Amino acid sequence: MDFNISEKMQTIxxxxxxxxxxxxxxxxxxxxxxxxxxxxPAIEEKRQMVRRMELWAPNHPVExxxxxxxxxxxxxxxxxxxxxxxxxxxFGCQAPDAGNIEILYQYGSDxxxxxxxxxxxxxxxxSCFSMTEVxxxxxxxxxxxxxxxxxxxxxxxNGHKWYTSSADGAAFAIVMAxxxxxxxxxxxxxxxxxxxxxxxxNLVRNIPVMGHAGEDYFSHAEILYxxxxxxxxxxxxxxxxxxxxxxxxxGPGRIHHCMRWIGICNRAYDLMCHRALNRVIAPGKTLATxxxxxxxxxxxxxxxxxxxxxxxxxxxxxxxxGIKEARQDISLIKFVVANTMxxxxxxxxxxxxxxxxxxDTILAxxxxxxxxxxxxxxxxxxxxxxxxxxxxxxxxxxxxx
Ligand SMILES: Cc1cc2nc3c(=O)[nH]c(=O)nc-3n(C[C@H](O)[C@H](O)[C@H](O)COP(=O)(O)OP(=O)(O)OC[C@H]3O[C@@H](n4cnc5c(N)ncnc54)[C@H](O)[C@@H]3O)c2cc1C
Numbered sequence: 281m282d283f284n285i286s287e288k289m290q291t292i293x294x295x296x297x298x299x300x301x302x303x304x305x306x307x308x309x310x311x312x313x314x315x316x317x318x319x320x321p322a323i324e325e326k327r328q329m330v331r332r333m334e335l336w337a338p339n340h341p342v343e344x345x346x347x348x349x350x351x352x353x354x355x356x357x358x359x360x361x362x363x364x365x366x367x368x369x370x371f372g373c374q375a376p377d378a379g380n381i382e383i384l385y386q387y388g389s390d391x392x393x394x395x396x397x398x399x400x401x402x403x404x405x406x407s408c409f410s411m412t413e414v415x416x417x418x419x420x421x422x423x424x425x426x427x428x429x430x431x432x433x434x435x436x437x438n439g440h441k442w443y444t445s446s447a448d449g450a451a452f453a454i455v456m457a458x459x460x461x462x463x464x465x466x467x468x469x470x471x472x473x474x475x476x477x478x479x480x481x482n483l484v485r486n487i488p489v490m491g492h493a494g495e496d497y498f499s500h501a502e503i504l505y506x507x508x509x510x511x512x513x514x515x516x517x518x519x520x521x522x523x524x525x526x527x528x529x530x531g532p533g534r535i536h537h538c539m540r541w542i543g544i545c546n547r548a549y550d551l552m553c554h555r556a557l558n559r560v561i562a563p564g565k566t567l568a569t570x571x572x573x574x575x576x577x578x579x580x581x582x583x584x585x586x587x588x589x590x591x592x593x594x595x596x597x598x599x600x601x602g603i604k605e606a607r608q609d610i611s612l613i614k615f616v617v618a619n620t621m622x623x624x625x626x627x628x629x630x631x632x633x634x635x636x637x638x639x640d641t642i643l644a645x646x647x648x649x650x651x652x653x654x655x656x657x658x659x660x661x662x663x664x665x666x667x668x669x670x671x672x673x674x675x676x677x678x679x680x681x
Contacts, residue, residue: 281596289353296335296360296371303329304366311365312639316496326370327403337372337401339536340381344401346372351532352595355539359588362543365645369497372401376409376445379533380454383471383525387517396452396473405451410444410474410503411526418443419662421456422465422523426505428457428472430512435459435472437480437508443656447501448486450476455505460520469522473514480508490648531603534610534657538591538617541653544646545584545624551641552628553577559631567631576627587613587620608670611663618653618660625650 285293303326310319330336339354340346349357354373361367368374377400384397399405412418416425426439437457447453452475459470474481486499493499517525556568556577567573594609603610629636629643636643654660 281593283352283592283596285356289356292335292338293356293360295333296357299330299333299335300360300363300367304364304370307366308364308642308645311498312642312645316494316498320496323366323370326366327372330371335371336403339373339378339532340401341385344385344398346401351535351599352592355535355592355595358536358539359543359546362540363547364642365498365649367543368540372403373536374497375533375536377407378536379529380407380409382529382532383454383516386528387471387525389513391513392473392516399451406446406449406497408444408447408450408453408501410441410447410453411456412441412443414440414442414502419659421526422468424456424458424469426455426457427461428455428459428470430459431509434509434511435514437472437474437505437510439505440503441505442487442500442502444501444503446497446499447476447483447503448499449496452476453481453503454516456522456526457505459515463520466523467520470519471516471522471525472510473516474505474508474510478508478510480506482506490651492648528603531598531606531610534614535591535595535598537653537657538587538613539595541617541621541650542584542588542591544650545580545587545621548625548628548643548646549577549580549584551643552580552624552631555628555631555635559633573631576631580624580627583620584624587617590616608667611658611667614658614663615654615660621650621653 307319307322307326310322335347337346338349338357340348342348357373358368361371361373381397381400384392384400388397396407400407411421413425416423426437426441428435428437437455439457441455444453452473455472455474456469457472458468460468476483482504484502484504486493486495486501489500556573557566559567561567561570590609591613594606594613597606597609625643625646629647632641632643635641638644
């Protein structure tokens with residue numbers, strides 16, 4: 281295993297880090313205090329700068345204008361960009377577009393690539409991924425209720441989804457719907473491309489999450505599909521293979537998420553150390569002189585490093601041994617890093633006292649928005665159960681003394 285960072289990558293990471301600190305962190309105040317739409321022109325301006333620096337779409341294929349970085353390399357990039365909520369969006373590698381791009385690249389027809397993939401990678405349009413339903417458990421997605429029924433050359437889609445992230449302002453959704461109700465549970469659903477201006481695509485609301493409904497990219501929508509009719513050529517990949525495709529996109533996406541969370545940990549940790557050193561708590565004494573705070577700092581350093589290595593190791597395993605070999609680690613990193621991040625943000629906020637609760641630092645934003653990390657992309661408990669099952673299977677029939 282070799283985590284040496286090449287000279288080329290060191291240069292790239294250095295440029296990105298400088299850009300994040302100089303160009304993006306100063307924009308955060310606007311994100312925290314004003315409506316998101318007022319920030320869009322500034323975001324576009326920064327995106328143009330990134331394109332000119334040839335740092336656009338680091339994880340996407342070179343043939344479509346991306347940088348084509350490997351999984352480990354993009355993991356390192358994610359750590360740097362994760363320091364700010366604007367990082368991924370400004371560098372053109374944001375979820376859910378990144379996952380949709382991977383699916384379109386692998387399974388899209390030539391026409392789908394031309395219409396959806398190209399402008400998506402170029403950052404001309406955005407997309408969303410619409411799977412979770414209001415009335416059924418996202419933790420067991422085979423219980424899907426949304427249907428896509430063939431009628432002439434079309435599919436007619438009906439269903440009630442929510443938490444379709446970034447649907448507000450998106451050009452199209454990739455919708456998971458049941459096309460083959462008689463098939464076995466994992467072969468019942470398909471992915472279908474639905475342009476958001478299709479009649480019957482009804483965005484009901486941006487759901488208030490932790491007190492904020494958000495808007496545009498920073499939002500999560502409830503959507504009613506009501507006799508929403510799209511041509512059958514909008515099917516993405518083979519019919520009935522929705523879950524198979526969703527499973528395949530899991531590994532790389534997980535690495536991006538987890539390294540972004542490590543970036544958030546690093547930022548919160550830096551703020552915590554800075555505050556501890558500068559907050560005078562008694563004459564001549566700062567918070568940093570208190571053993572309890574020192575203990576938080578040391579524990580946080582150890583926990584971040586351990587989590588980071590676990591994710592990099594998983595990325596390395598995927599790249600060198602394949603997804604199958606990494607399956608257990610892909611589950612492990614999900615709950616380990618999400619919980620590490622929650623702990624570090626909480627400690628950093630606590631060290632900031634009342635200031636931590638305000639939007640004068642980024643910590644409260646992270647606290648509100650990143651709690652969801654323990655729920656989306658598989659809740660903690662689901663991953664733990666799956667890891668434990670796998671481990672116990674290895675022990676079956678063995679005698680251990
Ligand atoms: C901020 C955010 C963004 C999201 N973005 C998207 C998106 O873009 N597209 C999309 O389709 N979905 C999205 N989701 C939805 C997400 O995938 C689901 O919330 C998730 O799968 C959990 O499903 P659920 O909410 O229905 O909870 P449920 O399935 O009802 O589970 C509730 C709780 O039950 C427990 N639980 C569930 N199963 C088990 C089990 N087997 N063993 C033990 N305990 C269990 C867990 O504690 C879990 O948190 C998003 C969610 C959030 C919060």
